[in-house]
Amino acid sequence: MPIPDKHPVLTDGVVTLRAPLPDDVQGQIDRQREEPGRGFTGEDARRWIGFGITDAWTSRDRLVFIVEYQGRYAGTAALKPDSDGNARLHYGLSEWARGAGVASRAVRLLLEFGFTTCEFRVVHWWASVGNWPSRRVAWATGFRLGETIPGLVEQGGRPIDAWTGWIGRDDARSPRRPWFDHPVLETPRLRLRTWRQDELPRITAARTNEPTAHFLPFIPQPFTADDARLWLRSLAEQAASGIRYNWCIADSDSDVGLGNLTLFNIYRDAVGDGEIGYWAHADAQGRGVMTEAIERMARWYFAPENEGGLGGRKLLIRTAATNKAARRVAEKSGFHLAGTERDAFPLASGLDDRVTYDRLVADRSG
Structure with a gap:
């Protein structure tokens, strides 16, 4: 040589x-x-x-x-x-x-x-x-x-x-895909930030329950501290690989984690559509926390890049037709029912219809 x-x-x-x-x-x-x-x-x-x-x-x-x-x-x-x-x-x-x-x-x-x-x-x-x-x-x-x-x-x-x-030798010396750096997004009540290692008990408690077992059967039950550690590691991997954003929805005063908001299926070369998923701790349910968090994230997602946003065009929510809580959040967050796919959502008890909600940049929250 x-x-x-x-x-x-x-x-x-x-x-x-x-x-x-x-x-x-x-x-x-x-x-x-x-x-x-x-x-x-x-x-x-x-x-x-x-x-x-x-x-x-x-x-x-x-x-x-x-x-x-x-x-x-x-x-x-x-x-x-x-x-x-x-x-x-x-x-x-x-x-x-x-x-x-x-x-x-x-x-x-x-x-x-x-x-x-x-x-x-x-x-x-x-x-x-x-x-x-x-x-x-x-x-x-x-x-x-x-x-x-x-x-x-x-x-x-x-x-x-x-x-x-x-x-x-002939490869470009620049990133091949984005690395998702999470912006901290705030409302008067909430702060959307990344999860911390010291929040394992909060995560395990939130993800161990009957609705999760029924609607998300791929999540182990009970959800242990080891499961939570692996989950946190996967969040970092997903961000580094440009696959998913995962925000901890925290109380703005106490900083206690109230739930999780995920944004994925983003086509970064020309941001158009994105999909979101979410779950909340039991003590945060029924307080409008998730609706408020989704609205804040949507404002960032739809904002032009020159204003610090992603410049997205459409957001999607897909869930089981019988998941009334998830559907209620979607509707209160300004999403519109776009369609139903029969026998397309796996549950612990079998298959359910899958409903799809969408929200465009021109839409307003409900």
């Missing part, structure tokens, strides 16, 4: 990738202090900056660059070649440089170098499940998400599941 003997300098005018310099030692030490569990010492940093990076490059074991931002050490980015003519991506930033798009810029520079200069065909990426900053960078730079592999890496002496991904 045509790997240069020495580090080239790569820059996009904001971020620079370069060879290590003596002044980088302190930056490396500071970064190591941000990961106290890793057991690195100041001497480790001096060896790594002084000759470790250069030796790794010379042996072609790892092509490591210093990431420079605002004229100072900001982290490292590397490609590790393999015997098949491909490479694996590594990157890490100091805390002070995070949140400004530095990692994404560094990775794009590194990919261009790897594909054009080194002639790698494929660059692979992995990160332990839950490492959302790393996944966000992979998403932003165009990686295709692959399988989640159980026990792929070891941390603290135990196996850890890992996300995987890859990008090819």
Whole structure:
């Protein structure tokens, strides 16, 4: 592979990738202090900056660059070649440089170098499940998400599941699909926000009941704390994959979760139709909470993008014909009955008719 003997300098005018310099030692030490569990010492940093990076490059074991931002050490980015003519991506930033798009810029520079200069065909990426900053960078730079592999890496002496991904030479270095960042939507009584890990008891209580068992038989009963943990993990995955928004409907004063509002089936390239689903905790039912939450979300969904909305055209609600509570919410939220499909909604007791309600941007809530 045509790997240069020495580090080239790569820059996009904001971020620079370069060879290590003596002044980088302190930056490396500071970064190591941000990961106290890793057991690195100041001497480790001096060896790594002084000759470790250069030796790794010379042996072609790892092509490591210093990431420079605002004229100072900001982290490292590397490609590790393999015997098949491909490479694996590594990157890490100091805390002070995070949140400004530095990692994404560094990775794009590194990919261009790897594909054009080194002639790698494929660059692979992995990160332990839950490492959302790393996944966000992979998403932003165009990686295709692959399988989640159980026990792929070891941390603290135990196996850890890992996300995987890859990008090819001719692939665009930009996101392949949206990442749904939830806006916080408020009304005088409510706040629509994301769910928190400390709300497991609230979630399990809300999703364990006879109506849920009857109308949504795919939800396990009783809904345990483990089920709630898996559900919260799936919410994060759905947002990261551009599949669903899931808001916790919380009381604006106490911040107690009252229910959940989901928005899905959005065609992001040209937002047109979206579908919503919802459920409420028992102590929130009969208070108009869901109607108020749907109305607030609908205003955001239908608002033009230049006003901070999605610019949607139509919202849909599909439910069982015998689900009187869900139908009442739809009607009070300004949705119109659009049609009925016979024997199309699975219940615990068999099939029910499925009714579809819709609401257009020009409609007003009831």
